[in-house]
Amino acid sequence: MERYRFGLGEYKYFDYPLPGLIQTIKEEIYPKLAPIANKWMNVLHIEKEFPCKFEELQRLCHNNNQTKPTVLILKYGKGGHNTLHQDLYGDIFFPIQMVLFLNEPAEDYLGGEFVLIQQTPRAQSKAIVLQPRKGDMLIFTTNFRPVKGSKGYYRANMKHGVSEVHEGERHTLGIIFHDALK
DSSP states (O other), X not given: OGGGTSEESEEEEOOSSOXXXXXXXXXXXXXXXXHHHHHHHHHTTOOOOOOSSHHHHHHHHHHTTEEEOOOEEEEEOTTOEEEEEOOOOSSOOOSEEEEEEOSOBTTTEEEOOEEEEEXXXXXXXXXXXXXXXXXXXXXXXXXXEEEEETTEEEEEEEEEEEOOEEEEOEEEEEXXXXXXXX
């Protein structure tokens, strides 16, 4: 991470074929998220529709030369952090992703909170700080989300990252549904 100025820590991407459990998670969770993503596109008046099945999204990515898997393991030690970012790896991206927390805060590490920043048009940014527990799954937006305002829905850009780990080691599994350009 450090050499790219993404933060301080390690990340390792999986290759295809993905481990069976991870592939199953993607195939089982995606169809539950696709209707939400399509509703977001509808209320934001974005002419985009995501397929109902994960295999169809993957085929769409591969037809667009996005063939590199984006599932990754992240490890942060003392001083580790991840700068605010969005996981966009090509023209095709799914607006929802997830992270699974693999160890327990306050036992295995201190600090290392999951941070979301909502950028509101013509206003200050809003921070959302979470401390999920071991075994928790957090579903969050990849790029933006709809927010209901006084004149209907507007697009709120979002970024995510990890605050500094003060002690111990923090591990997570990131599951991004779209693939990256090779």
